[in-house]
């Protein structure tokens with residue numbers, strides 16, 4: 501019986517194949533779905549053929565967003581959940597994306613968001629640990645360098661932490677790097693991918709331009725400017741929005757892009773590699789146990805953490821500036837849960 505339906509799947513055209521893959525029940529939840537990122541992210545996930553069911557939660561407005569998005573004529577089912585329905589929203593989910601929390605205003609650092617967002621993320625992580633302990637968790641809420649360790653420590657406390665299933669979403673840095681480099685090199689961003697390592701804030705964002713075909717051609721002042729723009733791209737948007745928040749649309753795009761990459765890996769596709777902030781052995785000997793580098797995604801989440809490869813003297817200097825700040829951010833997150 502199983503074999504016959506599998507054969508039918510292979511024989512059907514691609515639109516049916518997507519439909520048939522609905523049988524896998526890849527249910528994705530967005531926590532913070534009513535917000536500036538959450539709304540366009542929900543729309544983009546509704547359009548992802550690998551998402552078969554979408555569960556939208558927020559303390560405000562998620563049922564309305566769900567009703568709206570549910571009319572889009574793609575195959576997935578959509579449900580919205582109100583403030584007191586977090587547990588229902590998490591039932592049976594395989595992937596949880598978290599853009600819940602406050603964004604920056606001009607003059608603030610991401611770390612200034614810690615006081616508000618740390619407890620939001622901790623409480624959501626505790627609910628995931630209770631209701632959906634085997635879900636893959638994608639953290640967007642800032643400061644990512646601290647919120648990811650907060651989720652890890654919360655799950656650890658509950659006895660359900662699996663480092664293969666926790667990801668800080670640093671994809672926007674990768675998206676910006678490719679876009680900015682493409683502009684300088686007069687090529688399409690698809691031709692100018694850049695690996696970005698470290699964390700997700702200012703000096704902790706380390707683009708490895710020397711490992712990119714077009715990036716290695718950028719030198720001198722142009723190199724300094726490009727690195728600075730990648731590291732402080734978030735500030736560019738915060739300033740332009742002038743008090744109305746930070747990146748939402750490009751972040752929704754980046755969040756949907758990373759979610760799709762993870763779903764491809766979970767579905768067994770080989771060779772899906774992208775930077776993400778995970779529990780990592782790369783600098784653990786220096787007390788830095790979370791780090792973003794290229795990670796291969798597979799059926800269990802993190803399949804393989806890649807080495808960072810050869811660095812130029814300039815990149816080595818960037819990394820030296822990154823590590824102490826990243827360490828402080830990680831320790832702050834851990835201490836919040838421990839105390």
Ligand SMILES: NC(=O)C1=CN([C@@H]2O[C@H](COP(=O)(O)OP(=O)(O)OC[C@H]3O[C@@H](n4cnc5c(N)ncnc54)[C@H](O)[C@@H]3O)[C@@H](O)[C@H]2O)C=CC1
Nearest residue numbers: 532534535536537558559600601602603640641642672751
């Ligand atoms: N990782 C990254 O690259 C990026 C991260 N961000 C971060 O994403 C977060 C969200 O940004 P925006 O969507 O612009 O903010 P927003 O204020 O527009 O939306 C946040 C949403 O979270 C909801 N929320 C608050 N507490 C909640 C809780 N306990 N449970 C569920 N939902 C809750 C709010 O009701 C709101 O709808 C911020 O922390 C921001 O700094 C933003 C851009 C890029």
Ligand SMILES: O=C([O-])CC(=O)C(=O)O
Nearest residue numbers: 604672733734735746747
């Ligand atoms: O800059 C911010 O606060 C939001 C963010 O993380 C980004 O755009 O990279």
